[in-house]
Amino acid sequence: MNPPDPSGPDGRLPRLAGFADGELDERAAKRVAEWVETDPEAAELLRDQEQLAPANTEFWATVAPPWPDEAAWEAVRRSVADQLTPAVPPPSPWSARDFRTLFATAAGVALAILVGWLAFDRPRPPAEATIQPQVVHSAPARGDDPLAEFAAIELAGPRDVLIEAVSGEAPDAGFAADSPACDSMPLAEPGDVTLVVVRPGPRGERPSCGLCPRTGDAPMIYAAGPRTR
Amino acid sequence: MAQAAVPTASPSDDVLLTRFAAGDAAALDELFHRYRLVAYKVAYRLLGHEADALDAVQDGFVNALRHLDRFRGHSSFKTWLLRVVSNAALDLGRQRRRRDARAAIPVPADDPGPPDPLPPPDGNLDRADLRRLLDRALAALPEAQRRTFVLHADGGLTYREVADALGISIGTVMSRVFYARQKLRAILTDQVFP
Numbered sequence: 282m283n284p285p286d287p288s289g290p291d292g293r294l295p296r297l298a299g300f301a302d303g304e305l306d307e308r309a310a311k312r313v314a315e316w317v318e319t320d321p322e323a324a325e326l327l328r329d330q331e332q333l334a335p336a337n338t339e340f341w342a343t344v345a346p347p348w349p350d351e352a353a354w355e356a357v358r359r360s361v362a363d364q365l366t367p368a369v370p371p372p373s374p375w376s377a378r379d380f381r382t383l384f385a386t387a388a389g390v391a392l393a394i395l396v397g398w399l400a401f402d403r404p405r406p407p408a409e410a411t412i413q414p415q416v417v418h419s420a421p422a423r424g425d426d427p428l429a430e431f432a433a434i435e436l437a438g439p440r441d442v443l444i445e446a447v448s449g450e451a452p453d454a455g456f457a458a459d460s461p462a463c464d465s466m467p468l469a470e471p472g473d474v475t476l477v478v479v480r481p482g483p484r485g486e487r488p489s490c491g492l493c494p495r496t497g498d499a500p501m502i503y504a505a506g507p508r509t510r
Numbered sequence: 511m512a513q514a515a516v517p518t519a520s521p522s523d524d525v526l527l528t529r530f531a532a533g534d535a536a537a538l539d540e541l542f543h544r545y546r547l548v549a550y551k552v553a554y555r556l557l558g559h560e561a562d563a564l565d566a567v568q569d570g571f572v573n574a575l576r577h578l579d580r581f582r583g584h585s586s587f588k589t590w591l592l593r594v595v596s597n598a599a600l601d602l603g604r605q606r607r608r609r610d611a612r613a614a615i616p617v618p619a620d621d622p623g624p625p626d627p628l629p630p631p632d633g634n635l636d637r638a639d640l641r642r643l644l645d646r647a648l649a650a651l652p653e654a655q656r657r658t659f660v661l662h663a664d665g666g667l668t669y670r671e672v673a674d675a676l677g678i679s680i681g682t683v684m685s686r687v688f689y690a691r692q693k694l695r696a697i698l699t700d701q702v703f704p
Contacts, residue, residue, distance in 0.1 A: 294688060295681070295684040295685040295687070295688040295689075296684065297688060298684050298685075298687045298688035298691060299669065299684045302662070302669070302687070304668065304669045304680075304684070329691065329692065329695045330688065330691050332695065333663070333694055333695060334663075334691075335662070335663050335666065341663070343637055343640055343641075344637070344640050344644045345551075345637075345641070346550070346551055346554040346555070346560070346563070346641070347560055348547075348550075349550070349560060349564055353564060354546060357546075357564050357567060358539065358543075358546075360568050361538070361542060361568055361571045361572055361575075362535060362538055362539070364576075365538060365572060365576065366533075366535065366538075
């Protein structure tokens with residue numbers, strides 16, 4: 282169901298939710314209070330909202346989820362802690378002297394390789410072709426800009442993109458977008474998409490997909506352009 | 511002369527997060543204990559399943575604390591945590607639906623199927639029945655509407671905090687909450703709100 286036009290007669294209905302939750306400012310709350318006083322239908326809708334509002338603690342206490350026992354909580358806590366705490370390395374059987382000898386040997390080998398590398402011409406590998414967003418503007422970065430070294434900054438990822446409705450048929454393959462960070466970034470799968478409205482054409486034909494991925498049409502936002510020092 | 515015990519204020523989330531970043535395991539335990547119930551409530555309402563909800567809480571805590579650089583204090587830690595927990599819950603729900611769809615066996619046309627686990631609409635329901643009705647009604651809502659409603663009703667977030675968590679306007683939050691309640695009310699009318 283599409284939300285109604287806010288300027289239309291039903292556009293103010295959601296304010297009943299705000300009123301029931303005490304989320305409206307004083308002026309808006311006063312207007313809603315006057316409205317429900319004179320409109321029995323609005324008053325009934327408000328009662329519906331109040332029944333499912335958090336303020337109806339009796340209802341929410343009745344339908345409270347089953348609480349896990351302490352053993353289950355402890356297992357979750359331990360797992361969280363294990364995943365967030367770096368594992369302590371086991372004590373090494375090597376002595377400090379062994380380490381010093383190994384380090385000196387490794388440093389010598391590395392130095393020899395470096396000297397050899399600098400002493401001879403070497404073929405330069407071809408620059409890797411990377412996908413970058415189209416440059417629309419370039420500006421020198423400020424000296425104190427800590428992000429100047431990044432050519433493109435991802436401001437929104439797949440989880441920030443919400444596909445609520447599709448005007449055509451939901452495609453079987455889901456939705457994907459191009460990203461400089463990866464070739465194809467999944468935004469939604471068919472199970473995530475709710476088909477809201479399908480309007481047949483004038484001759485009754487079914488509409489084509491209303492939202493399909495197009496190359497270069499990534500619904501992501503990047504910095505305006507590469508910055509240069 | 512005996513002195514009255516002075517209650518010690520519990521440390522703020524910011525203090526605990528700073529201590530956690532410095533490797534203080536006790537700070538992690540306190541954050542976990544402080545928010546585990548609200549995180550579980552949100553995850554349970556989005557999944558309707560206790561074990562899955564605990565998995566979502568676990569994933570949510572780990573991801574929220576592992577990616578604190580993305581949080582950067584723009585909202586409260588609770589808002590950030592519930593955003594991540596609800597993401598984890600929805601991801602788990604999608605995985606579960608795909609798994610169930612793959613495991614589904616075609617049912618013969620004359621098979622009456624399993625009995626409906628819902629209670630008869632006699633208005634005499636116990637707590638578990640009511641909860642099951644609500645879970646089923648919530649599952650019928652579109653995902654965005656359900657998430658918005660749950661973050662407000664079970665997460666205890668204000669409209670502003672829900673808007674921050676989901677990156678939407680307060681008007682959109684209000685609209686989603688209103689229509690979610692209208693749909694829930696319609697589904698629950700006969701049995702819960704006669």
